[in-house]
Amino acid sequence: MTQPTPCRALDGAPQVTLTLDGQEIQAPAQGSVAAAMLANGLHATRTTALSGAPRAPYCMMGVCFECLVEIDGRPNRQACLEMVRPGMQVRTQRGARPFPTAPRSEQEARDAG
Numbered sequence: 001m002t003q004p005t006p007c008r009a010l011d012g013a014p015q016v017t018l019t020l021d022g023q024e025i026q027a028p029a030q031g032s033v034a035a036a037m038l039a040n041g042l043h044a045t046r047t048t049a050l051s052g053a054p055r056a057p058y059c060m061m062g063v064c065f066e067c068l069v070e071i072d073g074r075p076n077r078q079a080c081l082e083m084v085r086p087g088m089q090v091r092t093q094r095g096a097r098p099f100p101t102a103p104r105s106e107q108e109a110r111d112a113g
């Protein structure tokens with residue numbers, strides 16, 4: 001991983017600690033997961049299902065779906081639309097991931113948000 005890219009607009013902003021592919025990183029509390037990944041030098045959020053080509057966030061507004069990651073064990077989350085949370089576990093996606101099945105209980109439905 002390369003060194004974090006400075007972001008002067010968020011200088012002094014409260015930071016949260018989350019885990020990215022098993023490594024703890026710091027990110028501004030008001031930022032998206034995609035912004036946190038980019039700021040910490042990780043530019044590929046996933047690889048494609050067929051060729052394995054790396055893909056990176058492109059639109060940063062929920063349109064292109066290039067930023068899919070696994071968050072807290074849930075695949076296919078749009079990193080540009082998810083805000084960072086303390087303790088969040090983020091993993092880059094390698095190849096195709098199954099879409100989640102329907103929740104089996106009301107508790108699972110509440111947990112799924």
Ligand code: FES
Binds near residue numbers: 057058060061078
């Ligand atoms: S970067 Fe385009 S949907 Fe997330």
